[in-house]
Amino acid sequence: MKSFLSTPIHTLTLFLTLTLLSCTSDELINLRLAKDRVKDYYESGKYDEDLGEIYSKAKSQIEKIKIKNNSTAIFDVDDTALSNYQISKRLDFGFDYQIVQDWVMSAKLPAIKQTLDFYNYLKSKGIKLIFLTGRQTEEYDATYRNLVEQGYRDFDTIIVRSERERKIGAAEFKSQKRKELTEKGYEIIICVGDQWTDLEGDYTGLIVKLPNYLYEID
Numbered sequence: 001m002k003s004f005l006s007t008p009i010h011t012l013t014l015f016l017t018l019t020l021l022s023c024t025s026d027e028l029i030n031l032r033l034a035k036d037r038v039k040d041y042y043e044s045g046k047y048d049e050d051l052g053e054i055y056s057k058a059k060s061q062i063e064k065i066k067i068k069n070n071s072t073a074i075f076d077v078d079d080t081a082l083s084n085y086q087i088s089k090r091l092d093f094g095f096d097y098q099i100v101q102d103w104v105m106s107a108k109l110p111a112i113k114q115t116l117d118f119y120n121y122l123k124s125k126g127i128k129l130i131f132l133t134g135r136q137t138e139e140y141d142a143t144y145r146n147l148v149e150q151g152y153r154d155f156d157t158i159i160v161r162s163e164r165e166r167k168i169g170a171a172e173f174k175s176q177k178r179k180e181l182t183e184k185g186y187e188i189i190i191c192v193g194d195q196w197t198d199l200e201g202d203y204t205g206l207i208v209k210l211p212n213y214l215y216e217i218d
């Protein structure tokens, strides 16, 4: 058997190159496989299980808080209150502005059941409920109808982005709105969202971060 040292130099170079390449490809996942893993996460029950755990932890934290007349919970809309999973899957986990826009305007997004249960739990405790979304003014009516038809009732308001707020980053827009609500007298005790930009900044109270493996907003 030939020793390693007697291996011709070009064979050794090829061996090292392949070794390096295989190291690199270990860190990459084929896109098809990545999509299958995401699909499995959402459809196998793991997503539901994670939401269950997150909300049960949130409930035990809420139980420790003294609720006042102005205690308020803030909910994001997309992939927090309402699910975009079906449209995302239909687009093979890609994005098409017009198709997504039509989907939003259809007002047919299903509620995320665990969020609706948590929302109703907060409502039963007399906590005020507000939706704060990056959706825009022209989407307000569809958003309102969709939320109510899916069972989100008795909220104080839905805050959407106005024309002049379109260019502000998501985190800045949302923290500015929370500040304004606080100045109006709401005391935010909990903030629920699927993006970190829903939860960064001041006036959040408890933070409840839901998983989202479909997209990221910055």
Ligand SMILES: [Mg+2]
Binding pocket: 076, 077, 078, 079, 080, 193, 194, 195
């Ligand atoms: Mg969202």
